[in-house]
Amino acid sequence: MLGLIKNNNPEQKSAAWFERLKQGMKNTRAQLSGLFSGGIDDSLFEQLETALLASDAGVEATQFLLSGLRARASRAASAEQLKAELQTMLVELLAPLEQPFDFTAAKPFIIMLAGVNGAGKTTSIGKLARYFQQQGLSVLLAAGDTFRAAAREQLVTWGQRNGVAVISQAGGDPGAVVFDAVQAARARSIDVVLADTAGRLPTQLHLMEEVKKIKRVIAKAEIGAPHETWLVLDANIGQNALNQVKAFDEALGLTGLLLTKLDGTAKGGVVCAIALARSKDPGQRPLPLRFIGMGEDIEDLHPFVAREFAAALLS
DSSP: OOOOOOOOOHHHHHHHHHHHHHTTHHHHHTTTGGGGGGGHHHHHHHHHHHHHTTOOHHHHHHHHHHHHOOOOGGGGGSSSHHHHHHHHHHHHHHHHOOOOOOTSSSSSSHHHHSTTTTTSSSHHHHHHHHHHHTTTTTTTEEEEOOOOOHHHHHHHHHHHTOEEEEEEESSHHHHHHHHHHHHHHHHOSSSSSEEEEOOOTTOOOHHHHHHHHHHHHHHHHHHHOOOOEEEEGGGEEEEEHHHHHHHHHHHHOOOOOEEEEETOOOOOHHHHHHHHTTSSTTTOOOOEEEEESSSSSSTTTEEEHHHHHHHHHHH
């Protein structure tokens, strides 16, 4: 495949990714990690509350973490130990977002991606193509954003960088494009189809109906598909992410999230809000955070790992 250079040392790759994650999270981490240099007192908790809110963890997640941390304060002999307790709490809170999925369960395995304009869907699809190729899988891209020429061109460019085919057409019905892509994938014995869709706001009801139709068309093209339906979120929108998750989940029945543009943002705490939002209702399933994106390079997308994220936030 074009441009595929694999690093066969998993430990080296993991360490390199963690360093990128730490670097990307530096603005969020700067609000938190420096607070634990003094003693354990009310001032520390007040500063921590301010920092968590500033990182867009949200009121509920902030109060949840502070309440748990106060209960654990008696077992901490120093502020540094209290920071370790906070890191443990973060891992416990975020762990339900870390859920594996079996992308070999069907062939072709079809993933539909949706989101608002500018969230990073098309770029994420290009990075996902590289990720799946590195798992030894063949990939095909479906340019379901048929109205924006730049989106099609961008997806074709990503296809060329990865050496994978892109099914596209100018204008027309996006459902038809995705249908053709599924048919092509079946004929070519492709493992994974990544279906792009046009950006839309949840308030644009006619466009939300359109994306529902695309999902129905995929189901007609392949029984049981799409096998995953992911919402791409821009980390910079902070708490607004919760509203987007709710709206798109109601429309599409999401199975996962991608969080992009974490590098440079000071709002990485929104992951805590996403995790807590579904923990209060035992009837709701946790919505997995499948991948997080840290930059523009083709390998700057990685499966979400709660322990890594918590460590990068506080170390």
